Amino acid sequence: MRERVRALEVEEGQLTQSATALEHEEEMSRGEVAHGQADREGREERVKQLVGEQESLRLRTETANGELTGLRIKVAAGSERGESARKELESLVTQRQDMETRIARLQATVVEGATRTEELERRISSTEGGLSQRAEEHKLAAEGLESRRAAHTTASAEVREQDTLFRDLRGRVDELMQGLSQISLREREIALELEHLAAGIRERHQVELANELHKYHLLPALAPETEAELKDLRAQVEKMGEINLTAIDEHAELSKRYDFLIAQKQDLQSSIEQLKDAIQRIDATSRERFKQTFDVVNEKFQAIFPRLFGGGRASLILTNDGPGGEPGVEIVAQPPGKKLQSVNLLSGGEKALTAVGLIFGIFLIKPTPFCLLDEVDAPLDEGNVGRYNDMVKEMSKQSQFILITHNKRTMEVSNTLYGVTMEEPGISKLVSVRMREAGAANDDKVTAA
The missing domain is CATH 1.10.287.1490 (Helix Hairpins)
Incomplete structure (x- = not known):
């Protein structure tokens, strides 16, 4: 069909x-x-x-x-x-x-x-x-x-x-085949369990299961007391569990691991002690060098302060926050006609001039090729501006100063002026003037007149 x-x-x-x-x-x-x-x-x-x-x-x-x-x-x-x-x-x-x-x-x-x-x-x-x-x-x-x-x-x-x-x-045949497969699988599992049991008994007790089973069936029945004792002994054996034959190897491996970790811990502790010693030496060296630099800066600052203020005195004082704390610096100043007090109690102009004195003191110890001062003279009065300009002019012999200022007197002591002007709206123009050349030209005009 x-x-x-x-x-x-x-x-x-x-x-x-x-x-x-x-x-x-x-x-x-x-x-x-x-x-x-x-x-x-x-x-x-x-x-x-x-x-x-x-x-x-x-x-x-x-x-x-x-x-x-x-x-x-x-x-x-x-x-x-x-x-x-x-x-x-x-x-x-x-x-x-x-x-x-x-x-x-x-x-x-x-x-x-x-x-x-x-x-x-x-x-x-x-x-x-x-x-x-x-x-x-x-x-x-x-x-x-x-x-x-x-x-x-x-x-x-x-x-x-x-x-x-x-x-x-076909469905009926499949059902029969499935039942047959399950029976065969179960038969195979029972055979494997029996084989495993015989192997375990052979390994543990050095006897054959078939022979012992035959002998067991030939023995007379046990008394009830003996049967109860046998059940108790079997329960105790099951509670003891399987014997771990690899415990000795595991213990040796763990001991080796423990010894290795102990050695690592000792190395780390030794390294920590070395680092602490190095930190202490660095701290001691740093404190010593800081104290040396502080003494030199304090000396320069005490010399510059009277020149900027036209008198008075000032100094730097080390402060310590406690054992192991980082030292700090406090500035005390006494402008002319005032009592000795902390720099935080001074006026704005006095604070600025005191800070300039400290900067110049540090600058005298380790000068740099350039020094940029941005509107430092803005809070100063006329007298302080003159002394500030004299100090800048004196220090400009060894370094080049770039001043950002709107003060006319500061502009007068400069060698070159740079300014930005806006002749037309929206168009900026840079203008520069060399003060010496401009002064020479004015002198020539005056002489000619």
């Missing part, structure tokens, strides 16, 4: 392909017929259009002939207009020739259209004949296909019934 079903399916596929091919040929034939009819209608429309153009040309020819006759009468009537009439006549003759040529072309086109129409009619006739024949063949093939489909449906129903019966039988 399956082979018959396969043969029927193959035959059905072939019939389906044949029917599809016939339908495709039918669609192509219909397309060619429709194309021929459309082409025929276009040709007929073109013929009608050409006939209309021919009629129009005929009318224009008749009109031209009438005009030619009128022109001839006018030429005969008026000799003074003969030359112009002759030229117009020649033009009309040329137009007539062109029209005749066009009429001949249109007539040839009409003839060609008629020939094409006849050819299309013949093709349409032959296509319609082939179409009817193919339609008859398609009808016969469809009838055969329908009968075979009915036979295929009947055979399919029979196959489905047999397939259902076969599936039921």
Whole structure:
């Protein structure tokens, strides 16, 4: 039945392909017929259009002939207009020739259209004949296909019934096989457990399980007291658990690991002690060098402060936050006419000048090529500005000072001035003036005057 079903399916596929091919040929034939009819209608429309153009040309020819006759009468009537009439006549003759040529072309086109129409009619006739024949063949093939489909449906129903019966039988066989597999698996598990038990007894007690089992069945039954004692001993053995045969190796490995960690700990402790010693030495050296630098800075600061303030005194005092704390520095100052007090109690100008004195004291110990002072003289009064400028001028012998200022007196002691001006809104311009050259130029102007 399956082979018959396969043969029927193959035959059905072939019939389906044949029917599809016939339908495709039918669609192509219909397309060619429709194309021929459309082409025929276009040709007929073109013929009608050409006939209309021919009629129009005929009318224009008749009109031209009438005009030619009128022109001839006018030429005969008026000799003074003969030359112009002759030229117009020649033009009309040329137009007539062109029209005749066009009429001949249109007539040839009409003839060609008629020939094409006849050819299309013949093709349409032959296509319609082939179409009817193919339609008859398609009808016969469809009838055969329908009968075979009915036979295929009947055979399919029979196959489905047999397939259902076969599936039921297969399901029962699968259930039996599954039960057999489970029984075989259980049998194998029991055999493995028995083999494992015999191997364990052989390894632990050096006896064979089969022999001991045989001997056990030959022994008389145990008394109830002996049976209870045996159960108690078995429970105690189970509580003891399995003997760890690798405990000695694990202990040796852990001991080795412990010794290694102890050595690492000793190395770390030794490194920590060395680091603490190094930190103590660094702290001692740092404190010593800081104290040396502090004494030198304090000495310079005590010398510079009276020069900036025109008198008074000031000093630096070390402070300590406690044992192991970082030392700090406090500034005490006594401007002229005031009592000794912390720098935090001074006015803004006095604080600025005191800070400048400390900076200059540090600068004298370790000068740098450049020193940038930004609006330092802003809070100072006129007297302090003069002393500040004198100090800057004196220190500029060993370093170059760059001052940002708006004070005129500070500008006067500078060598070069740089300024930004805005002559036009939104356009900044940099202006520079060399004070010595500008002063020399002014002196020359004064001398010349």
